Amino acid sequence: MRLRGKVAIITGAASGIGQGVATRFAAEGCAVFILDLNEESGKQTQDAIRAKGGDATFQYADVSRPDHWSEVVAKVLERQGRIDILHNNAARIIYGKNVLQTSEDDWDDELATTLKGVFLGCKAVLPSMVAQGSGSIINTSSTAGISGVPRFAAYSAAKGGVIQLTRSVAVDFGRSGIRANAICPGIIETPAIRPLLDDEEYSAATRSRLMLNRIGQPDDIASAAVFLGSDESGFVTGAVIVVDGGRTVAY
């Protein structure tokens, strides 16, 4: 129960990594608000957590919409009176495109969710975190945010931006008691990357660089998120934690 009594908002929690984080957070005693565009899967995630005795609430929200953020924050504060953890995890994953292949619409779509969505989330929760004098913001970046990945142009740019935004929040709000950290997952088995893993060339290249001989699981990222959300990481802020099975250190 490392998150006992805490209240968390987790975006993109109807699937993959976010779903894994919401499930672990709830098991650690945290009340979780599951934000997602996918109502069916969001409600299923909520119900599965409740069936195990956890406290979960699904809320439809598009992270690129400031009005949705206002509604969510008002609802969480009305119900729980505080927000301890925000995990900005939702992203639009546009891949298979270099700069020449990326249209302006692709670029705008990618940044609207993956970078602006994180900015809007921080902006929405920070006033209540500052007022309570504490809070942990966890942003999901990617190994694509720290190294060059072929044909992920817009996504990589957005994820690099997430890291710098995380550092900005860490330095601007640390003295108000707020910590902000980023997690860079490597290859994690989720619905989002299933088509990539099914691509023989990509899959072979990826697997050859996995130093721990396996693809990651959502729970691998949830373990890092539990640490960053809990008081165990009380002296950790502005950090970029790579959880990639050694992929980015492999030559």
Ligand SMILES: NC(=O)c1ccc[n+]([C@@H]2O[C@H](COP(=O)([O-])OP(=O)(O)OC[C@H]3O[C@@H](n4cnc5c(N)ncnc54)[C@H](O)[C@@H]3O)[C@@H](O)[C@H]2O)c1
């Ligand atoms: N899976 C990987 O290998 C991997 C690697 C590095 C980084 N990541 C990052 O991890 C995070 C989660 O990815 P995943 O693999 O679990 O993907 P996923 O597709 O399984 O889950 C993403 C969820 O985000 C939701 N979402 C998308 N746009 C949204 C929006 N505008 N508002 C609200 N919800 C929205 C989707 O409905 C979906 O439920 C993303 O930030 C992704 O970039 C994943």
